[in-house]
Amino acid sequence: QKHSDNNNMGGGTAAKEHPVEYFCASTLAAVVNYPLWRASALGQSGFRVCLAGANPLISNAASSFPALVPYFYAFSPPYKGMMATVMGMSWARAAIFYGSDRGKEVIESMGVSNTMSTVLPP
Helix, strand or coil, rough: CCCCCCCCCCCCCCHHHHHHHHHHHHHHHHHHHHHHHHHHHHHHHHHCCCCCCCCCCHHHHHHCCCHHHHHHHCCCCCCHHHHHHHHHHHHHHHHHHHHHHHHHHHHCCCCCCCHHHHHHHC
16 A cells, blocks of 8 residues: 655545545535534524424423424434435535545645645645
8 A cells, every 4th residue: 555755644645545435434424414404404494393293202302492393303204305415415525525635635746845735725
């Protein structure tokens, strides 16, 4: 395995050697953050969430903590649009982070200092 000469946080390997890892990490982040994104999207759209017909345990918790109702709803089915949202969030994050790391490597290979390659946009 080829290693770059600079001290990257990933143990010194080049970003170009790990595109799958970037995508997998981005997908995991998107899956974990999907319910929070869903709750935020509902709140910004102005919809009022009603948990009628929900699991009694969730309904009781929601009545005790009304401010958390959007979050209870966000973690509940149906998950309409989840795949499209998660895939969109995944490729976007992967492109940003992979592109940033790869761009820094290209800039450094042109002889630019580590400090400047960190500041310059790739």
